[in-house]
Amino acid sequence: MTGYLNIILRLTIWFLLTADLSWANIVIGVGVTILLPRGVTNVGLLKDWLRTLGEVAVAIPQAYKEAFEIMLYPHREETVVLERVKPRRTPSLIFLDIFLITFTPKTIVQRYHSRGWYEVHYIQRRETP
Amino acid sequence: MTLVLIAMIGALLIPMVEALQDEDIWQRMLAFASISTKTSVIILVIAVLQDDWMIGVVGVLILSVGNAALMLLAQIIKRVNDVMDG
Amino acid sequence: MINILSYTCIILGLVFWYWGTWPLLGRRSVLYKLHGLSVADTLGSMAIVVGLLLRIPHEWPLLVLALISLSIWNTVLGYVLAYCVTDDGTHDVGQEVGHGG
Known part of the structure; x- marks a missing residue:
């Protein structure tokens, strides 16, 4: 394996x-x-792998959709949000997760904390209430 | 197709200007990353325009080796900055 | 027909290039420009390569390799640059830290 x-x-x-x-x-x-x-x-579960690879296939049209959104409406606000890593992720699955988040234009992973958090940088249309 | 090429070279000028005018190292790195991607795509377009796929193979090789050097350079600059700061 | 489709892809990619590269000249934070570049350099270049792929379909293996390496390298470079730009704990932009999930 x-x-x-x-x-x-x-x-x-x-x-x-x-x-x-x-x-x-x-x-x-x-x-x-x-x-x-x-x-x-170190290998994760095959089910997790299949789901993540499926998400990669979905991510490409979604990335284009987000690109059109930020082209049509200016997104001027920047925020940093902490997100929790899904449980029992192996390093390569975490790599794929980071890849997915960074691939879509509105979000970029800034930093990965080893205790299970991503720091994600967002751009938004206006300040969140 | 030639017009497309001219437009692409025009787009390539933007990060070049940015790399020349901005003093901040990270803004420059960003501009360099942009230049490197744009040049390799331009190589691919030229290969199609000239109908010479040997050029295209070079472009694909450059793309697949990619920005590894820039990533290493970014890590080195970060380390040097950390050391300089104390 | 194929020609029109391929030109549409290439022109779409060019529009992405100009739109995403233009903010480089402004005075925004590095991370904000990085979002623009991820539109321009990843999605725009991918559109251009798809346009080329429609013109010369017999060279598909190398062009698909170009597509894959474009997306992976640019995304990873975006992450590495974002990681290197931000210091531990302090940010020059976006002070609000929420707890999403």
């Missing part, structure tokens, strides 16, 4: 870069992927 993200990422980069689906190439790609050294071997 290894980090899913690592393997998916390596294989994707390999096949997209070589653009070659012959058997030899697949064998080379899988071999290199497994042989390359990897760090943390």
Whole structure:
């Protein structure tokens, strides 16, 4: 059992870069992927993984929607909000969470506290009441 | 398509001006990050315009190696600032 | 038809580029500009690359790699810059700290 993200990422980069689906190439790609050294071997639940990858797919149209919102209406207020990390997250799932939050234009993760909090920087249309 | 290229080079000028005029190091880093992304996308557009995909491969390679150097530089600047502050 | 669609994507990307890059010249905080850049450099460039992808579909593997690396690198760079700009505990903007969740 290894980090899913690592393997998916390596294989994707390999096949997209070589653009070659012959058997030899697949064998080379899988071999290199497994042989390359990897760090943390702590795997989260498969269910969490599937949900987070689904959220990534949803995040792209949502990012474009938010981009149009902040283009049409000026967002001038800036606030910093603390958000709690969901329970039992492994480091790579936390990375994906941070990626999701930062990918949408209205929010940027500023800092990750190891005790389970994100500092998220928001822009808004007006001061929150 | 040439007009698109001209417009892109025009957009590239904005962060360049910013990098020249602003003294604050972080604003400059921001401008450099913007320049690096914009140049590599411009390389891709030129590859399509010239119909020479070798140029495009270079652009994709630059994109996938990416801004790693800028990220390292940001960390170094932060450390140096922390040390200088005491 | 494909040509029109591809030009639409490229022009949309260009509009994003100009809109998101223009605030760089102003006097806002780094984080505010970072939001603009995430519109311009991530979403705008992705739109442009999709436009190119429609023009030369046979080169899709490399262009998809370009899309993925664009989104990942720009997002991570945004996080790293935001992390480096803010000091521990003190912020120059946005004093309100709520408890969302």
